[in-house]
Amino acid sequence: MALWLFILLQICAFAESRPKGEINQTDLHKAMADMRMKSYRGFVILLQRLSTYPDALYGSNITFLMPDDRQLSKASVSQDNLQDFILSHSIPMPLLMSHLIHFPNRTLIPTCLPNRMISITNNGRSGMFVNKARIVNPDVCLSSLIRCHGISDALMLDAFASPSEYFPHRVPSKELKRFNRRNRAKSAATVRLKRTTPLY
16 A cells, blocks of 8 residues: 555544544643744644643644744634634644655645645645645654644635545545544544634
8 A cells, every 4th residue: 555545544544533532731742842942932822722621632643734923923813713723734643744745746634623624735846735835844843742844824714625525636435444444433522612812
């Protein structure tokens, strides 16, 4: 089996079987320390706000896609959509840049936000892109199980593909079902935040 397909099967399995329980705080704190070292302080603030809510983040098998502070200041992030924003900038599996480069161009992979997917494109010398955002600072988080990459722009919630839309590299359904049966775990409900106070 091709490496990209094996990784994609694992991501899909994690996406369908949301781990139960809060994210490991030790891993999260180590990851946030790595983010601060690379000046992604705005994203750290959002993670700190969100981590105060039980089960808002779950498991440590995760990759964060982080806009820098300037791009975050342009994004409309409020208490009401904070969780959706963070989950839409997360992949339910720890992926290094060396994993991402194996994906065929325009492969869609699930985010941690249910029914939302992102496109991975390798434009050669122009770099790796997540939707229209370029990965400008790969492999920022290396001190824990969590992985994270700096991206050139925030991913807009209304610009995400759904699984029913164009999927140029679809995982064979029989293979995916077989993989999911072996890897199905306990599911966790998504906590919706109620307040609407602007955060950033």
